[in-house]
Amino acid sequence: MTITKNSLVDMIHDEVGLNKREAKEFIEEFFEVIKELLEDGNDIKFSGFGNFILRNKKARPGRNPRTGEEVTVNERRVVTFKSGMKLKSQIEAFDGE
Amino acid sequence: MILNKSELISNLSKKHKTYNKSDVEFSVRKILDYMSKSLYSGERIEIRGFGTFSLHEHNSRTARNPKTGESVALQKRFTVHFKPSKELKKRVNNKN
Numbered sequence: 368m369t370i371t372k373n374s375l376v377d378m379i380h381d382e383v384g385l386n387k388r389e390a391k392e393f394i395e396e397f398f399e400v401i402k403e404l405l406e407d408g409n410d411i412k413f414s415g416f417g418n419f420i421l422r423n424k425k426a427r428p429g430r431n432p433r434t435g436e437e438v439t440v441n442e443r444r445v446v447t448f449k450s451g452m453k454l455k456s457q458i459e460a461f462d463g464e
Numbered sequence: 465m466i467l468n469k470s471e472l473i474s475n476l477s478k479k480h481k482t483y484n485k486s487d488v489e490f491s492v493r494k495i496l497d498y499m500s501k502s503l504y505s506g507e508r509i510e511i512r513g514f515g516t517f518s519l520h521e522h523n524s525r526t527a528r529n530p531k532t533g534e535s536v537a538l539q540k541r542f543t544v545h546f547k548p549s550k551e552l553k554k555r556v557n558n559k560n
Contacts, residue, residue: 370502370509398514406555410466416496448546457504
């Protein structure tokens with residue numbers, strides 16, 4: 368099963384006791400605030416979960432994989448996620464079942 | 465700048481005047497715990513407009529400690545992979 372915003376809304380409704388509408392608003396705002404902070408150039412660290420880190424990528428020559436045509440990949444800023452120690456070790460214990 | 469959980473909580477509390485800070489703090493902790501638990505139970509997380517977290521499988525291999533040159537046996541393992549949504553990619557790259 369895939370976890371979506373709706374799963375988080377239900378969880379917040381059950382565990383925190385907000386009604387569904389408030390819970391939905393809260394979840395939307397949680398992700399919106401993260402996006403705003405990243406957009407403004409901040410890295411975000413959630414201890415135990417992981418870090419969202421911005422990286423500046425230099426321009427590089429690339430290729431259109433469909434046509435083989437050479438193009439320049441522009442200089443850009445990307446966001447990466449690095450899982451924290453706790454989550455990493457919990458994931459490593461996952462056996463694939 | 466590097467922000468941590470408590471700074472995110474302050475930002476979120478400012479937006480959400482109806483909840484006090486400890487409610488926001490509790491909820492944020494619940495969200496992160498729930499997401500961690502989902503991932504280590506093998507579930508993927510798909511947040512529209514934000515991105516997708518999924519597990520990537522890495523086969524067992526023999527690696528080397530780059531400092532000592534010593535061989536290290538790595539077990540088959542899973543790691544978390546985050547793929548930002550189109551929207552997030554675009555917003556993060558707003559300067560270009």
